[in-house]
Amino acid sequence: MKTLIIVAHPQRNESVTQTFFRDSLANLDNVTWHPIEPQFDVKEERQLLISNDRIILQFPLYWYSAPALMKKWIDDVFGDTFALAPEFVMEDRELGLVVTTASAGDDFGAGKPEQFTMSEILRPFEAMTKKVKMKYLAPFVVHQFGYQTEEQHEQLLTDYQQYATNSDFQDFSGQTKWFLAQLKNKMNKLDNEYDIIMVQSLYDQLESGQDELKDLQWTLSMIKNAGEDKNGNNGLD
Amino acid sequence: MKTLIIVAHPQRNESVTQTFFRDSLANLDNVTWHPIEPQFDVKEERQLLISNDRIILQFPLYWYSAPALMKKWIDDVFGDTFALAPEFVMEDRELGLVVTTASAGDDFGAGKPEQFTMSEILRPFEAMTKKVKMKYLAPFVVHQFGYQTEEQHEQLLTDYQQYATNSDFQDFSGQTKWFLAQLKNKMNKLDNEYDIIMVQSLYDQLESGQDELKDLQWTLSMIKNAGEDKNGNNGLD
Structure with a gap:
């Protein structure tokens, strides 16, 4: 883009x-x-x-x-x-x-x-x-x-x-993906081994966080669906 | 103004x-x-x-x-x-x-x-x-x-x-008043007697129409008040 x-x-x-x-x-x-x-x-x-x-x-x-x-x-x-x-x-x-x-x-x-x-x-x-x-x-x-x-x-x-x-840029996963790309970009420009390890570890953490986030979203949507009554209200009011 | x-x-x-x-x-x-x-x-x-x-x-x-x-x-x-x-x-x-x-x-x-x-x-x-x-x-x-x-x-x-x-300019009586003023202005600039009589007659007609309009508005507001129920609805729906 x-x-x-x-x-x-x-x-x-x-x-x-x-x-x-x-x-x-x-x-x-x-x-x-x-x-x-x-x-x-x-x-x-x-x-x-x-x-x-x-x-x-x-x-x-x-x-x-x-x-x-x-x-x-x-x-x-x-x-x-x-x-x-x-x-x-x-x-x-x-x-x-x-x-x-x-x-x-x-x-x-x-x-x-x-x-x-x-x-x-x-x-x-x-x-x-x-x-x-x-x-x-x-x-x-x-x-x-x-x-x-x-x-x-x-x-x-x-x-x-x-x-x-x-x-x-308007949802959380889009933002995380962008941060990952920024980190990858940064990694490619580093030459100090210690820095590379640091940034790589941060990258891995963020990336695995992404997977956990997806699980969490799935669970949340299940809970939400279960809570909805027949009129499509979510029963929370 | x-x-x-x-x-x-x-x-x-x-x-x-x-x-x-x-x-x-x-x-x-x-x-x-x-x-x-x-x-x-x-x-x-x-x-x-x-x-x-x-x-x-x-x-x-x-x-x-x-x-x-x-x-x-x-x-x-x-x-x-x-x-x-x-x-x-x-x-x-x-x-x-x-x-x-x-x-x-x-x-x-x-x-x-x-x-x-x-x-x-x-x-x-x-x-x-x-x-x-x-x-x-x-x-x-x-x-x-x-x-x-x-x-x-x-x-x-x-x-x-x-x-x-x-x-x-936003209501009818304001508009009529404006027309009357325009006519008066026009009258003052006329010198042909026939034109003056014509415009004067139009002016009188509009002006007396104004009074009739006020009567009509009063009658309408009476009818409207009589039709209103205790909640202030006008009973027309």
Whole structure:
């Protein structure tokens, strides 16, 4: 899977968050970090889109939408007939969003200060994705990066790496598989024998954990089925 | 009430719809038609905003949002602290949207080709309006202007004029009051006696109709109250 990350941030070089994200991708394969400049070549942008499987639009939320620079890119590059009927050249590729906000996550939703959920606020992107027959990924939203602890940043880093490069990031087994691949990759680059043994042991542990997990899931589904009544309710309420 | 109509249309001069709207305002007072050019002076725009009571953002829907030009205007003019705490300089003013779309009205909504309602698609503008403590007017959406009949265009013309200039356009009595004011205005400009008599008679008819309407509404509310059961249901289902 090849991923294109289109970054539109009016103060990109001063943005701590964008620098953090860019650096976190440094050692990963098949990811293209692609910041938008005010002048771009529509033809080149379209070529780039076609040569990738996962397209990520990455921007800070300005007035509950993308900054004008990102909107210009969308209007010009996706505009006209490029991604529409009859060819639908982007069909079945994925479209993800990485959105940073200055508001707290708890502020979004009915009856809360920001009134609407992020899912609602990002509907125009969901509608656009559907229009060009792409697959809409769950948006990756980062609230108040600057207030996060170092531990939260570490978690964010691997979550972000997976959003960028893991073809199956939304369930636990997909995440474990991705970690295994990362470890294997790391092993191949090691030359100190002690390090190799360490990483190999971690790899084996994770891999056998995967099998145990499958057993556990099977057992759980048995218990769940037994508990369901004839109406398909699970009897837990 | 003073109204400012901010028009962002990348091909404004070729747009039949925008020309139609502009011309329809020609004889109305207290409306400023204000097309955005790619270069604008943020200070001047803010002055203009402050000197109006109803602000209307008018644009064609591009990828389920405003064109980049309108977004740039919003980012720059509303940006930073202009309309936010602690002053909230736009507080209690109205914000309306005039949105033209190439899709049919029937296409919007759950399970329909466009998936979401226009209310949902325009949520970012609603959230923005709330953020600066303005009042959000029901968006004025024009679907497929080019396919409308001449009769539909005539209706659209008075609806649009009211959206631009009627402080109370959302109920019937507010609309009648607006028509009366329009007629009075027309009368003052007439010099042919026959025309004056004609318009005066139309005015009287509309005005006395207003009183009859009030009687009718009172009777209806009596009937409705009598029909309501103790739970507040109206007994009509």
